[in-house]
Amino acid sequence: MLMSSTIDIANSFAITAPAVRVQSIDEGHINDTYMVDAIDNTHYVLQRINHGVFPDPQGLMHNFKLVTDYLHGKLQSTGYHPLTRRVLQLIATNEGEPYLSTSQGEYWRMCPFIANTHSAGHVASTQEVYQAGLGFGDFLAGLVDFPMEQLTEPIAKFHHGPSRLAQLSEAVIEDRADRLKQVQCEVEVIQKHTDLLQQPQHWIDAGRVPLRVTHNDTKCNNILLDNETGEAACVIDLDTVMPGLALYDLGDLVRTSACLAAEDETDLSKVEVDTDRLRAAVSGFVEGTRGVLKPFELQSLAIGPTYMPLIMATRFLTDYLLGDSYYKIDYPQHNLDRCRNQLAVMKCLQEAEAIVLERIHS
Ligand code: ADP
Ligand code: MG
Numbered sequence: 001m002l003m004s005s006t007i008d009i010a011n012s013f014a015i016t017a018p019a020v021r022v023q024s025i026d027e028g029h030i031n032d033t034y035m036v037d038a039i040d041n042t043h044y045v046l047q048r049i050n051h052g053v054f055p056d057p058q059g060l061m062h063n064f065k066l067v068t069d070y071l072h073g074k075l076q077s078t079g080y081h082p083l084t085r086r087v088l089q090l091i092a093t094n095e096g097e098p099y100l101s102t103s104q105g106e107y108w109r110m111c112p113f114i115a116n117t118h119s120a121g122h123v124a125s126t127q128e129v130y131q132a133g134l135g136f137g138d139f140l141a142g143l144v145d146f147p148m149e150q151l152t153e154p155i156a157k158f159h160h161g162p163s164r165l166a167q168l169s170e171a172v173i174e175d176r177a178d179r180l181k182q183v184q185c186e187v188e189v190i191q192k193h194t195d196l197l198q199q200p201q202h203w204i205d206a207g208r209v210p211l212r213v214t215h216n217d218t219k220c221n222n223i224l225l226d227n228e229t230g231e232a233a234c235v236i237d238l239d240t241v242m243p244g245l246a247l248y249d250l251g252d253l254v255r256t257s258a259c260l261a262a263e264d265e266t267d268l269s270k271v272e273v274d275t276d277r278l279r280a281a282v283s284g285f286v287e288g289t290r291g292v293l294k295p296f297e298l299q300s301l302a303i304g305p306t307y308m309p310l311i312m313a314t315r316f317l318t319d320y321l322l323g324d325s326y327y328k329i330d331y332p333q334h335n336l337d338r339c340r341n342q343l344a345v346m347k348c349l350q351e352a353e354a355i356v357l358e359r360i361h362s
Protein backbone atom coordinates (compact mmCIF):
# COMPACT_ATOMS: atom_id res chain seq x y z
CA MET A 1 0.00 0.00 0.00
CA LEU A 2 1.31 3.45 -0.91
CA MET A 3 1.12 6.02 1.83
CA SER A 4 2.04 9.46 0.60
CA SER A 5 2.49 10.94 4.07
CA THR A 6 4.77 8.10 5.11
CA ILE A 7 6.78 8.68 1.93
CA ASP A 8 7.17 12.31 2.98
CA ILE A 9 8.38 11.14 6.37
CA ALA A 10 10.84 8.76 4.68
CA ASN A 11 12.12 11.61 2.53
CA SER A 12 12.85 13.64 5.65
CA PHE A 13 15.79 11.31 6.20
CA ALA A 14 19.15 11.65 4.45
CA ILE A 15 18.85 8.68 2.11
CA THR A 16 20.76 8.40 -1.14
CA ALA A 17 17.76 8.84 -3.46
CA PRO A 18 14.06 9.71 -3.09
CA ALA A 19 11.80 7.15 -1.45
CA VAL A 20 9.18 5.86 -3.85
CA ARG A 21 7.42 3.05 -2.03
CA VAL A 22 6.48 2.35 1.56
CA GLN A 23 5.04 -0.94 2.77
CA SER A 24 4.01 -1.93 6.23
CA ILE A 25 6.00 -4.74 7.90
CA ASP A 26 3.52 -6.48 10.13
CA GLU A 27 5.98 -8.36 12.31
CA GLY A 28 6.68 -6.79 15.70
CA HIS A 29 3.88 -5.61 17.91
CA ILE A 30 5.10 -2.43 19.47
CA ASN A 31 6.16 0.12 16.89
CA ASP A 32 4.75 0.77 13.43
CA THR A 33 7.38 -0.55 11.05
CA TYR A 34 7.63 0.13 7.31
CA MET A 35 9.94 -0.95 4.55
CA VAL A 36 10.99 1.92 2.32
CA ASP A 37 12.23 1.50 -1.27
CA ALA A 38 14.17 4.36 -2.81
CA ILE A 39 14.41 5.04 -6.51
CA ASP A 40 18.06 3.91 -6.58
CA ASN A 41 16.98 0.49 -5.32
CA THR A 42 18.23 1.00 -1.78
CA HIS A 43 15.96 -0.12 1.05
CA TYR A 44 15.33 1.14 4.56
CA VAL A 45 13.29 0.41 7.65
CA LEU A 46 11.24 3.30 8.97
CA GLN A 47 9.66 3.08 12.41
CA ARG A 48 7.21 5.21 14.33
CA ILE A 49 7.96 4.76 18.03
CA ASN A 50 5.02 3.69 20.12
CA HIS A 51 4.55 6.61 22.42
CA GLY A 52 2.04 4.75 24.58
CA VAL A 53 4.51 2.03 25.52
CA PHE A 54 7.56 4.30 25.62
CA PRO A 55 6.82 7.44 27.62
CA ASP A 56 10.25 8.91 26.88
CA PRO A 57 11.02 8.47 23.15
CA GLN A 58 13.88 10.99 23.36
CA GLY A 59 15.56 8.95 26.11
CA LEU A 60 15.02 5.77 24.13
CA MET A 61 16.57 7.28 21.01
CA HIS A 62 19.43 8.70 23.06
CA ASN A 63 20.30 5.12 24.12
CA PHE A 64 19.77 3.75 20.60
CA LYS A 65 22.15 6.31 19.09
CA LEU A 66 24.84 5.97 21.76
CA VAL A 67 24.89 2.19 21.66
CA THR A 68 24.88 1.83 17.87
CA ASP A 69 27.52 4.57 17.44
CA TYR A 70 29.64 2.90 20.08
CA LEU A 71 29.48 -0.49 18.36
CA HIS A 72 30.26 1.06 14.97
CA GLY A 73 33.19 2.94 16.47
CA LYS A 74 34.46 -0.31 17.90
CA LEU A 75 34.00 -2.09 14.56
CA GLN A 76 36.24 0.44 12.88
CA SER A 77 38.92 0.08 15.48
CA THR A 78 41.03 -3.05 15.25
CA GLY A 79 40.51 -6.21 17.18
CA TYR A 80 36.72 -6.23 17.54
CA HIS A 81 34.86 -8.79 15.48
CA PRO A 82 31.22 -9.23 16.38
CA LEU A 83 29.61 -12.57 15.63
CA THR A 84 26.88 -10.84 13.65
CA ARG A 85 27.73 -9.41 10.26
CA ARG A 86 25.78 -6.20 10.86
CA VAL A 87 25.18 -3.74 13.67
CA LEU A 88 22.11 -1.54 13.42
CA GLN A 89 22.81 2.07 12.48
CA LEU A 90 20.61 5.14 12.40
CA ILE A 91 20.21 7.24 9.28
CA ALA A 92 20.10 10.92 10.23
CA THR A 93 17.38 13.29 9.12
CA ASN A 94 18.06 15.92 6.47
CA GLU A 95 18.67 18.29 9.37
CA GLY A 96 21.30 15.96 10.78
CA GLU A 97 19.21 14.78 13.72
CA PRO A 98 19.32 11.10 14.76
CA TYR A 99 15.51 10.87 14.58
CA LEU A 100 12.53 12.90 13.44
CA SER A 101 10.08 14.42 15.87
CA THR A 102 7.00 15.82 14.13
CA SER A 103 4.68 18.65 15.09
CA GLN A 104 2.04 15.98 15.79
CA GLY A 105 4.23 14.63 18.58
CA GLU A 106 5.36 11.54 16.67
CA TYR A 107 8.87 10.13 16.73
CA TRP A 108 10.33 8.37 13.69
CA ARG A 109 13.67 6.70 13.04
CA MET A 110 15.25 5.07 10.04
CA CYS A 111 17.84 2.31 9.62
CA PRO A 112 19.16 0.45 6.59
CA PHE A 113 17.06 -2.59 5.68
CA ILE A 114 19.18 -5.66 6.39
CA ALA A 115 18.61 -7.74 3.25
CA ASN A 116 18.64 -11.53 2.84
CA THR A 117 17.65 -12.13 6.41
CA HIS A 118 14.58 -13.26 8.28
CA SER A 119 13.53 -13.26 11.88
CA ALA A 120 12.36 -16.54 13.33
CA GLY A 121 8.71 -16.40 14.26
CA HIS A 122 7.16 -17.58 17.46
CA VAL A 123 8.42 -21.14 16.98
CA ALA A 124 12.09 -21.01 16.10
CA SER A 125 14.03 -24.19 15.32
CA THR A 126 16.67 -25.42 17.76
CA GLN A 127 19.38 -24.08 15.45
CA GLU A 128 17.65 -20.70 15.23
CA VAL A 129 17.38 -20.52 19.00
CA TYR A 130 21.10 -21.29 19.27
CA GLN A 131 21.91 -18.53 16.79
CA ALA A 132 19.66 -16.10 18.66
CA GLY A 133 21.50 -16.95 21.87
CA LEU A 134 24.85 -16.35 20.16
CA GLY A 135 23.70 -13.02 18.76
CA PHE A 136 22.26 -11.69 22.00
CA GLY A 137 25.24 -12.92 24.02
CA ASP A 138 27.57 -11.27 21.52
CA PHE A 139 25.60 -8.02 21.78
CA LEU A 140 26.13 -7.95 25.54
CA ALA A 141 29.82 -8.79 25.14
CA GLY A 142 30.30 -6.05 22.52
CA LEU A 143 29.02 -3.49 25.01
CA VAL A 144 31.13 -4.72 27.91
CA ASP A 145 33.18 -1.49 28.07
CA PHE A 146 30.32 0.85 27.28
CA PRO A 147 30.03 3.85 29.66
CA MET A 148 26.77 2.71 31.18
CA GLU A 149 26.14 5.86 33.21
CA GLN A 150 25.28 7.59 29.91
CA LEU A 151 22.19 5.44 29.41
CA THR A 152 18.65 6.30 30.46
CA GLU A 153 15.92 3.80 31.39
CA PRO A 154 13.33 4.03 28.58
CA ILE A 155 10.93 2.14 30.84
CA ALA A 156 11.77 2.69 34.49
CA LYS A 157 12.64 -0.46 36.48
CA PHE A 158 11.67 -2.62 33.52
CA HIS A 159 12.74 -6.05 34.81
CA HIS A 160 13.08 -4.97 38.42
CA GLY A 161 11.42 -7.58 40.64
CA PRO A 162 10.86 -5.49 43.79
CA SER A 163 9.17 -2.72 41.77
CA ARG A 164 6.97 -5.19 39.87
CA LEU A 165 5.98 -6.74 43.18
CA ALA A 166 5.21 -3.32 44.67
CA GLN A 167 3.05 -2.47 41.65
CA LEU A 168 1.13 -5.70 42.16
CA SER A 169 0.64 -4.97 45.86
CA GLU A 170 -0.71 -1.51 45.06
CA ALA A 171 -3.08 -2.94 42.48
CA VAL A 172 -4.27 -5.50 45.04
CA ILE A 173 -4.98 -2.79 47.60
CA GLU A 174 -6.76 -0.58 45.10
CA ASP A 175 -8.65 -3.44 43.42
CA ARG A 176 -9.81 -0.87 40.89
CA ALA A 177 -11.63 -3.30 38.59
CA ASP A 178 -13.14 -5.36 41.43
CA ARG A 179 -11.32 -8.50 40.28
CA LEU A 180 -9.27 -9.39 43.34
CA LYS A 181 -11.66 -12.08 44.56
CA GLN A 182 -11.11 -13.91 41.26
CA VAL A 183 -7.33 -13.90 41.44
CA GLN A 184 -6.47 -14.54 45.09
CA CYS A 185 -4.76 -17.77 44.17
CA GLU A 186 -2.47 -16.16 41.56
CA VAL A 187 -1.62 -13.30 43.91
CA GLU A 188 -0.62 -15.84 46.55
CA VAL A 189 1.53 -17.84 44.15
CA ILE A 190 3.41 -14.71 43.12
CA GLN A 191 3.83 -13.51 46.69
CA LYS A 192 5.20 -16.91 47.63
CA HIS A 193 7.94 -16.29 45.08
CA THR A 194 8.99 -12.97 46.58
CA ASP A 195 12.51 -14.31 47.17
CA LEU A 196 13.01 -15.05 43.50
CA LEU A 197 11.68 -11.62 42.53
CA GLN A 198 14.11 -9.97 44.92
CA GLN A 199 17.14 -12.13 44.24
CA PRO A 200 18.70 -10.19 41.34
CA GLN A 201 18.50 -6.87 43.19
CA HIS A 202 20.05 -8.48 46.28
CA TRP A 203 22.93 -9.67 44.15
CA ILE A 204 23.35 -6.20 42.65
CA ASP A 205 23.28 -4.58 46.10
CA ALA A 206 25.85 -7.04 47.40
CA GLY A 207 28.11 -6.39 44.41
CA ARG A 208 27.89 -10.02 43.35
CA VAL A 209 26.62 -9.40 39.82
CA PRO A 210 27.53 -6.37 37.67
CA LEU A 211 25.11 -4.29 35.67
CA ARG A 212 25.60 -4.80 31.95
CA VAL A 213 24.16 -3.12 28.91
CA THR A 214 21.37 -5.57 28.18
CA HIS A 215 18.85 -5.80 25.36
CA ASN A 216 15.92 -6.73 27.59
CA ASP A 217 13.63 -8.00 24.82
CA THR A 218 15.52 -11.06 23.63
CA LYS A 219 12.85 -12.85 21.64
CA CYS A 220 13.86 -14.73 18.52
CA ASN A 221 11.99 -12.21 16.37
CA ASN A 222 14.36 -9.50 17.57
CA ILE A 223 17.34 -10.99 15.81
CA LEU A 224 17.77 -11.25 12.06
CA LEU A 225 19.21 -14.50 10.73
CA ASP A 226 21.01 -14.89 7.42
CA ASN A 227 18.76 -16.55 4.81
CA GLU A 228 21.58 -18.65 3.38
CA THR A 229 23.72 -19.65 6.34
CA GLY A 230 21.10 -19.35 9.10
CA GLU A 231 23.65 -17.48 11.19
CA ALA A 232 22.79 -14.53 13.43
CA ALA A 233 23.12 -11.49 11.19
CA CYS A 234 21.95 -8.52 13.26
CA VAL A 235 20.39 -7.81 16.65
CA ILE A 236 17.41 -5.48 16.21
CA ASP A 237 14.71 -3.79 18.32
CA LEU A 238 16.98 -1.79 20.60
CA ASP A 239 14.06 0.04 22.26
CA THR A 240 14.68 -1.44 25.69
CA VAL A 241 18.48 -1.39 25.78
CA MET A 242 19.47 -0.17 29.25
CA PRO A 243 21.50 -1.29 32.25
CA GLY A 244 20.38 -4.74 33.35
CA LEU A 245 21.63 -8.21 34.19
CA ALA A 246 22.83 -10.92 31.86
CA LEU A 247 20.30 -13.24 33.49
CA TYR A 248 17.44 -11.08 32.13
CA ASP A 249 18.59 -11.58 28.55
CA LEU A 250 19.17 -15.30 28.83
CA GLY A 251 15.97 -15.64 30.84
CA ASP A 252 13.77 -13.92 28.31
CA LEU A 253 15.27 -15.87 25.44
CA VAL A 254 14.55 -19.14 27.22
CA ARG A 255 11.07 -17.99 28.29
CA THR A 256 10.10 -17.12 24.73
CA SER A 257 11.86 -19.87 22.81
CA ALA A 258 12.02 -23.03 24.93
CA CYS A 259 8.27 -23.23 25.59
CA LEU A 260 6.42 -23.62 22.35
CA ALA A 261 2.90 -22.88 23.62
CA ALA A 262 1.65 -19.35 22.95
CA GLU A 263 1.90 -16.82 25.77
CA ASP A 264 -1.90 -16.90 26.15
CA GLU A 265 -2.43 -20.66 25.73
CA THR A 266 -5.14 -21.61 28.21
CA ASP A 267 -4.66 -25.36 27.98
CA LEU A 268 -1.81 -25.44 30.46
CA SER A 269 -1.06 -29.09 29.73
CA LYS A 270 0.44 -27.76 26.48
CA VAL A 271 2.92 -25.62 28.38
CA GLU A 272 6.05 -27.72 28.42
CA VAL A 273 9.76 -27.25 27.94
CA ASP A 274 11.56 -28.30 24.83
CA THR A 275 14.85 -29.35 26.35
CA ASP A 276 16.79 -29.17 23.08
CA ARG A 277 15.79 -25.55 22.57
CA LEU A 278 16.53 -24.78 26.20
CA ARG A 279 20.04 -26.18 25.86
CA ALA A 280 20.50 -24.38 22.54
CA ALA A 281 19.53 -21.03 24.08
CA VAL A 282 21.91 -21.49 26.99
CA SER A 283 24.82 -22.73 24.87
CA GLY A 284 24.36 -19.99 22.28
CA PHE A 285 24.12 -17.24 24.87
CA VAL A 286 27.07 -18.39 26.95
CA GLU A 287 29.24 -18.87 23.85
CA GLY A 288 28.14 -15.50 22.51
CA THR A 289 29.28 -13.70 25.64
CA ARG A 290 32.77 -15.03 24.90
CA GLY A 291 34.20 -15.07 28.38
CA VAL A 292 33.14 -11.61 29.56
CA LEU A 293 30.80 -12.90 32.30
CA LYS A 294 32.31 -13.26 35.76
CA PRO A 295 32.14 -16.68 37.49
CA PHE A 296 29.25 -15.85 39.83
CA GLU A 297 27.46 -13.97 37.08
CA LEU A 298 27.58 -17.12 34.96
CA GLN A 299 25.99 -19.06 37.80
CA SER A 300 23.39 -16.34 38.28
CA LEU A 301 22.13 -17.07 34.76
CA ALA A 302 20.52 -20.19 36.19
CA ILE A 303 17.62 -18.24 37.70
CA GLY A 304 16.90 -16.25 34.52
CA PRO A 305 14.54 -18.84 33.01
CA THR A 306 12.21 -18.79 36.05
CA TYR A 307 12.71 -15.12 36.94
CA MET A 308 11.54 -13.76 33.60
CA PRO A 309 8.20 -15.63 33.39
CA LEU A 310 7.58 -14.66 37.01
CA ILE A 311 8.16 -11.01 36.12
CA MET A 312 5.74 -11.37 33.20
CA ALA A 313 3.11 -13.15 35.32
CA THR A 314 3.35 -10.32 37.86
CA ARG A 315 2.92 -7.67 35.17
CA PHE A 316 -0.03 -9.43 33.54
CA LEU A 317 -1.77 -9.89 36.88
CA THR A 318 -1.17 -6.26 37.85
CA ASP A 319 -2.64 -5.12 34.55
CA TYR A 320 -5.63 -7.41 35.03
CA LEU A 321 -6.29 -5.90 38.47
CA LEU A 322 -5.92 -2.40 37.06
CA GLY A 323 -8.59 -3.09 34.44
CA ASP A 324 -6.29 -3.82 31.47
CA SER A 325 -4.69 -0.45 31.00
CA TYR A 326 -1.32 -1.52 29.54
CA TYR A 327 -1.50 -4.67 27.42
CA LYS A 328 -3.86 -4.97 24.48
CA ILE A 329 -6.50 -7.61 25.19
CA ASP A 330 -8.78 -9.60 22.90
CA TYR A 331 -11.24 -10.64 25.61
CA PRO A 332 -11.87 -9.70 29.26
CA GLN A 333 -9.81 -12.50 30.91
CA HIS A 334 -6.90 -12.25 28.50
CA ASN A 335 -4.41 -10.83 31.00
CA LEU A 336 -5.42 -13.36 33.63
CA ASP A 337 -4.91 -16.19 31.13
CA ARG A 338 -1.49 -14.78 30.27
CA CYS A 339 -0.61 -14.63 33.95
CA ARG A 340 -1.65 -18.25 34.51
CA ASN A 341 0.28 -19.29 31.43
CA GLN A 342 3.47 -17.57 32.59
CA LEU A 343 3.18 -19.14 36.03
CA ALA A 344 2.97 -22.51 34.30
CA VAL A 345 6.01 -21.59 32.18
CA MET A 346 7.90 -20.65 35.33
CA LYS A 347 7.01 -23.97 36.90
CA CYS A 348 8.14 -26.07 33.99
CA LEU A 349 11.32 -24.03 33.60
CA GLN A 350 12.43 -24.99 37.09
CA GLU A 351 14.37 -27.80 35.46
CA ALA A 352 16.28 -25.16 33.49
CA GLU A 353 18.32 -24.23 36.53
CA ALA A 354 20.20 -27.52 36.56
CA ILE A 355 20.63 -27.45 32.79
CA VAL A 356 22.17 -23.97 32.88
CA LEU A 357 24.55 -24.96 35.68
CA GLU A 358 25.53 -28.14 33.88
CA ARG A 359 26.28 -26.15 30.70
CA ILE A 360 28.36 -23.61 32.59
CA HIS A 361 30.45 -26.24 34.30
CA SER A 362 30.97 -28.33 31.16
P1 ADP B 1 8.86 -3.90 17.45
O1 ADP B 1 9.44 -3.11 18.58
O2 ADP B 1 7.53 -3.40 17.04
O3 ADP B 1 8.90 -5.37 17.72
P2 ADP B 1 11.13 -4.28 15.63
O4 ADP B 1 12.23 -3.27 15.68
O5 ADP B 1 11.35 -5.59 16.26
O6 ADP B 1 9.79 -3.58 16.18
O7 ADP B 1 10.77 -4.46 14.08
C1 ADP B 1 9.66 -5.22 13.66
C2 ADP B 1 10.08 -6.20 12.57
O8 ADP B 1 10.59 -5.48 11.43
C3 ADP B 1 11.20 -7.14 12.96
O9 ADP B 1 10.73 -8.28 13.63
C4 ADP B 1 11.85 -7.46 11.62
O10 ADP B 1 11.12 -8.48 10.96
C5 ADP B 1 11.67 -6.18 10.84
N1 ADP B 1 12.86 -5.31 10.89
C6 ADP B 1 13.14 -4.37 11.83
N2 ADP B 1 14.30 -3.75 11.57
C7 ADP B 1 14.80 -4.31 10.45
C8 ADP B 1 15.97 -4.09 9.63
N3 ADP B 1 16.87 -3.14 9.94
N4 ADP B 1 16.13 -4.83 8.52
C9 ADP B 1 15.22 -5.77 8.17
N5 ADP B 1 14.10 -6.03 8.88
C10 ADP B 1 13.88 -5.31 9.99
MG1 MG C 1 10.50 -6.57 17.90
Ligand code: MG
Nearest residue numbers: 030217237239
Ligand atom coordinates in the same frame (compact mmCIF):
# COMPACT_ATOMS: atom_id res chain seq x y z
MG1 MG D 1 10.43 -3.48 20.49
